[in-house]
Amino acid sequence: xxxxxxxxxxxxxxxxxxxxxxxxxxxxxxxxxxxxxxxxxxxxxxxxxxxxxxxxxxxxxxxxxxxxxxxxxxxxxxxxxxxxxxxxxxxxxxxxxxxxxxxxxxxxxxxxxxxxxxxxxxxxxxxxxxxxxxxxxxxxxxxxxxxxxxxxxxxxxxxxxxxxxxxxxxxxxxxxxxxxxxxxxxxxxxxxxxxxxxxxxxxxxxxxxxxxxxxxxxxxxxxxxxxxxxxxxxxxxxxxxxxxxxxxxxxxxxxxxxxxxxxxxxxxxxxxxxxxxxxxxxxxxxxxxxxxxxxxxx
Amino acid sequence: xxxxxxxxxxxxxxxxxxxxxxxxxxxxxxxxxxxxxxxxxxxxxxxxxxxxxxxxxxxxxxxxxxxxxxxxxxxxxxxxxxxxxxxxxxxxxxxxxxxxxxxxxxxxxxxxxxxxxxxxxxxxxxxxxxxxxxxxxxxxxxxxxxxxxxxxxxxxxxxxxxxxxxxxxxxxxxxxxxxxxxxxxxxxxxxxxxxxxxxxxxxxxxxxxxxxxxxxxxxxxxxxxxxxxxxxxxxxxxxxxxxxxxxxxxxxxxxxxxxxxxxxxxxxxxxxxxxxxxxxxxxxxxxxxxxxxxxxxxxxxxxxxxxxxxxxxxxxxxxxxxxxxxxxxxxxxxxxxxxxxxxxxxxxxxxxxxxxxxxxxxxxxxxxxxxxxxxxxxxxxxxxxxxxxxxxxxxxxxxxxxxxxxxxxxxxxxxxxxxxxxxxxxxxxxxxxxxxxxxxxxxxxxxx
Numbered sequence: 001x002x003x004x005x006x007x008x009x010x011x012x013x014x015x016x017x018x019x020x021x022x023x024x025x026x027x028x029x030x031x032x033x034x035x036x037x038x039x040x041x042x043x044x045x046x047x048x049x050x051x052x053x054x055x056x057x058x059x060x061x062x063x064x065x066x067x068x069x070x071x072x073x074x075x076x077x078x079x080x081x082x083x084x085x086x087x088x089x090x091x092x093x094x095x096x097x098x099x100x101x102x103x104x105x106x107x108x109x110x111x112x113x114x115x116x117x118x119x120x121x122x123x124x125x126x127x128x129x130x131x132x133x134x135x136x137x138x139x140x141x142x143x144x145x146x147x148x149x150x151x152x153x154x155x156x157x158x159x160x161x162x163x164x165x166x167x168x169x170x171x172x173x174x175x176x177x178x179x180x181x182x183x184x185x186x187x188x189x190x191x192x193x194x195x196x197x198x199x200x201x202x203x204x205x206x207x208x209x210x211x212x213x214x215x216x217x218x219x220x221x222x223x224x225x226x227x228x229x230x231x232x233x234x235x236x237x238x239x240x241x242x243x244x245x246x247x248x249x250x251x252x253x254x255x256x257x258x259x260x261x262x263x264x265x266x267x268x269x270x271x272x273x274x275x276x277x278x279x280x281x282x283x284x285x286x287x288x289x290x291x292x293x294x295x296x297x298x
Numbered sequence: 299x300x301x302x303x304x305x306x307x308x309x310x311x312x313x314x315x316x317x318x319x320x321x322x323x324x325x326x327x328x329x330x331x332x333x334x335x336x337x338x339x340x341x342x343x344x345x346x347x348x349x350x351x352x353x354x355x356x357x358x359x360x361x362x363x364x365x366x367x368x369x370x371x372x373x374x375x376x377x378x379x380x381x382x383x384x385x386x387x388x389x390x391x392x393x394x395x396x397x398x399x400x401x402x403x404x405x406x407x408x409x410x411x412x413x414x415x416x417x418x419x420x421x422x423x424x425x426x427x428x429x430x431x432x433x434x435x436x437x438x439x440x441x442x443x444x445x446x447x448x449x450x451x452x453x454x455x456x457x458x459x460x461x462x463x464x465x466x467x468x469x470x471x472x473x474x475x476x477x478x479x480x481x482x483x484x485x486x487x488x489x490x491x492x493x494x495x496x497x498x499x500x501x502x503x504x505x506x507x508x509x510x511x512x513x514x515x516x517x518x519x520x521x522x523x524x525x526x527x528x529x530x531x532x533x534x535x536x537x538x539x540x541x542x543x544x545x546x547x548x549x550x551x552x553x554x555x556x557x558x559x560x561x562x563x564x565x566x567x568x569x570x571x572x573x574x575x576x577x578x579x580x581x582x583x584x585x586x587x588x589x590x591x592x593x594x595x596x597x598x599x600x601x602x603x604x605x606x607x608x609x610x611x612x613x614x615x616x617x618x619x620x621x622x623x624x625x626x627x628x629x630x631x632x633x634x635x636x637x638x639x640x641x642x643x644x645x646x647x648x649x650x651x652x653x654x655x656x657x658x659x660x661x662x663x664x665x666x667x668x669x670x671x672x673x674x675x676x677x678x679x680x681x682x683x684x685x686x687x688x689x690x691x692x693x694x695x696x697x698x699x700x701x702x703x704x705x706x707x708x709x710x711x712x713x714x715x716x717x718x719x720x721x722x723x724x725x726x727x728x729x730x731x732x733x734x735x736x737x738x739x740x741x742x743x744x745x746x
Contacts, residue, residue, distance in 0.1 A: 069526075073524070085312075097520065097521075
């Protein structure tokens with residue numbers, strides 16, 4: 001079951017195609033990475049998902065139905081460039097945004113109190129945004145995004161500008177919400193950030209989908225059969241054969257590529273036969289960044 | 299509450315609750331009252347200065363035809379003017395009035411001169427001229443063979459009155475206003491025209507800054523993920539417009555109250571104190587005007603009451619709202635298209651202020667000929683009509699013209715708000731691009 005499905009979505013701006021026939025699915029309850037370099041079309045995609053703009057063609061399904069004006073009430077969206085009304089009071093502002101998302105005044109007040117308490121900020125209700133520190137404003141921004149209990153939470157570059165404390169706090173909250181069933185989308189160009197958090201990703205470049213799937217499977221698919229071996233003593237230089245290639249070596253370790261049709265056990269036994277004293281033997285998987293660069297270069 | 303309602307409420311409440319709004323709303327009528335009070339006060343102070351005048355009359359006639367004026371005492375001396383001007387200040391006089399010897403006292407033009415301790419106001423000097431003229435005239439009259447009674451009979455005043463003014467016969471068609479009503483109507487036209495001008499720039503500017511603020515601090519993106527950009531823009535226009543109406547209504551109620559209070563405290567009539575004359579002089583002036591021209595305070599009040607308020611007030615409100623919507627929707631469009639600096643805003647605002655300024659310049663022409671072709675065109679064309687139709691209203695324009703103009707206005711409001719919406723929805727997402735009108739025209743065709 002997917003919380004969100006895109007089918008062949010196209011978005012043409014004046015003289016460039018921002019989104020070019022993109023299709024992917026976001027599994028319900030997942031933490032999903034929407035990846036791509038700057039200008040790849042991530043923000044255009046998010047604007048279509050959040051119903052800020054419509055797609056020129058293609059279809060978007062949210063929670064089982066075609067996306068419509070009411071969908072936004074079940075979506076929480078934190079844009080890359082944050083902003084709040086500077087001279088409005090915290091309570092009034094959150095109340096206003098919550099009501100725009102379809103909550104009643106009472107529901108909204110209860111939810112805002114719950115979140116302010118959670119962040120130990122009950123005294124902030126009557127404070128103006130401009131009176132708060134940057135870190136405090138970021139917490140308010142987060143509350144504004146999640147207070148209506150969205151089914152889908154979209155965070156565009158969520159950790160830029162966050163201090164380490166807030167980064168951890170928000171990571172924790174995101175995991176807590178996810179374990180209660182909220183699906184999360186991270187949109188970022190910093191791929192190393194999401195490798196540890198996201199299980200599923202889609203990678204887009206120049207408006208087109210490049211890779212989609214589970215992070216583990218993608219790495220498995222795009223790996224180069226590299227193994228790192230740490231050793232004591234010296235390493236024989238005559239290992240190179242049709243089966244194994246030394247990619248790099250130092251005094252302490254080497255990285256060896258195993259040719260297709262051979263496996264790690266063959267490498268291990270070959271090494272043992274050569275009398276090398278192995279300290280560790282690990283598979284080297286490519287990072288998403290490396291996979292992405294490789295794909296784009298192809 | 300609907301989303302549009304929520305937006306309108308926020309736009310309205312955040313402004314009305316601001317201290318600056320309360321200050322502007324309540325201090326403006328107070329400032330108006332203070333101006334009335336002060337001008338009345340200063341005028342009465344000016345009239346109260348007593349002046350002692352030493353009259354050196356080389357012809358020795360004025361003694362028998364004494365000069366008379368309120369606030370001035372005249373003393374006559376036979377001393378030579380050369381001696382008098384050395385000592386008059388020490389003797390406690392403010393001024394010497396010197397009438398040199400005239401060969402022929404029957405001549406019509408007399409040049410006399412004065413020495414004064416301080417610079418004299420033009421009103422004081424002109425007053426002095428008429429006082430001396432009066433005395434010399436009396437002298438000349440006695441010297442001539444003209445009988446005083448016959449002379450008085452020569453005084454002639456023609457008063458031109460509208461025959462329909464007091465006629466109750468409704469079957470006769472035509473204008474029924476007196477000539478004073480034109481003056482009063484002109485005053486009202488200017489007031490309403492300038493009010494519209496202020497509304498357009500003050501509230502249009504407010505809308506523009508507010509759109510810019512939302513765009514620049516990025517909150518617009520959060521809001522438009524729940525409402526359509528057009529709803530947000532419309533909500534802003536409605537909310538700020540409601541603020542403007544609130545302020546206008548408070549002023550309409552407060553200004554007359556404060557004017558009444560200011561005048562009663564001081565005992566000066568607000569309308570006469572403006573002219574820089576004190577109450578007694580004003581009353582005298584009124585009396586002479588009434589005698590000579592059939593003009594009185596009562597007639598002014600009657601004229602003001604006879605204006606077609608049932609047309610003027612509702613129509614003015616319609617043009618107030620219509621003019622506000624046309625211009626502030628354009629201000630909203632400009633605000634949405636600006637990246638960050640106010641300089642850019644001013645460049646784009648310039649073409650917008652041109653029709654407003656043209657309308658202002660046209661007011662005198664429209665008042666001069668309120669049913670002429672220029673007035674009719676100006677009060678129909680939607681960029682001018684919010685200023686020029688209110689200027690025509692006190693002159694009883696044909697009702698069908700008012701109705702057509704309102705229909706054009708309403709259609710234009712819809713068109714301009716639509717147009718602004720097309721620009722706005724693109725503009726709020728544009729970053730770091732220098733905006734030209736060509737660019738804006740392109741946005742109209744964009745598919746969002």
